[in-house]
Amino acid sequence: MxxxxxxxxxxxxxxxxxxxxxxxxxxxxxxxxxxxxxxGPTRLEIGMELENQEYERWKVWAKSEAQVQEQRAAAFTGAPEIPSTEDSLGLEEGVEEKQPQQA
Missing domain, CATH: 1.20.5 (Single alpha-helices involved in coiled-coils or other helix-helix interfaces)
Incomplete structure (x- = not known):
């Protein structure tokens, strides 16, 4: 053989x-x-629970990272959603300049 x-x-x-x-x-x-x-729980159930915990931890981290990136982008471009002070106060609308009166 x-x-x-x-x-x-x-x-x-x-x-x-x-x-x-x-x-x-x-x-x-x-x-x-x-x-x-x-x-008790099977190896598969234990593994799935550990994976779910890690995924939830990652979601928290990903949200904070996305927020940091948005803040960095806003620092370079300004904040377009916030109107300038003149626009918000309405200083430009309906204002006429008065001319000094001549005597």
Whole structure:
């Protein structure tokens, strides 16, 4: 028997045993749950919770970074939404200059 053939046989036996053990674990877990056993969160649930926490932390950081960038952009362009003082006071509208009276 060659090394390659022996390796294939051993590998096939290993995979068959691993599959059988996996099935036995699943059946045991289902039987335990059926009789009232409760298990903690699965690895997937733990991972999802950690990912959700990191995502929420990132959202807070991203909002603050966006606000900083908006403030930097406003510093260069001015604040167009704030009217100038003359416009807001209405000094230019309806004002006529009076000429000094000649005697």
């Amino acid at each position: 060659t090394k390659s053939t022996a390796y294939d046989i051993a590998r096939r036996e290993f995979y068959r045993l691993r599959l059988q053990e996996d099935i036995e674990r699943r059946v045991a877990a289902e039987e335990a749950e059926a009789t009232g056993a409760t298990f």
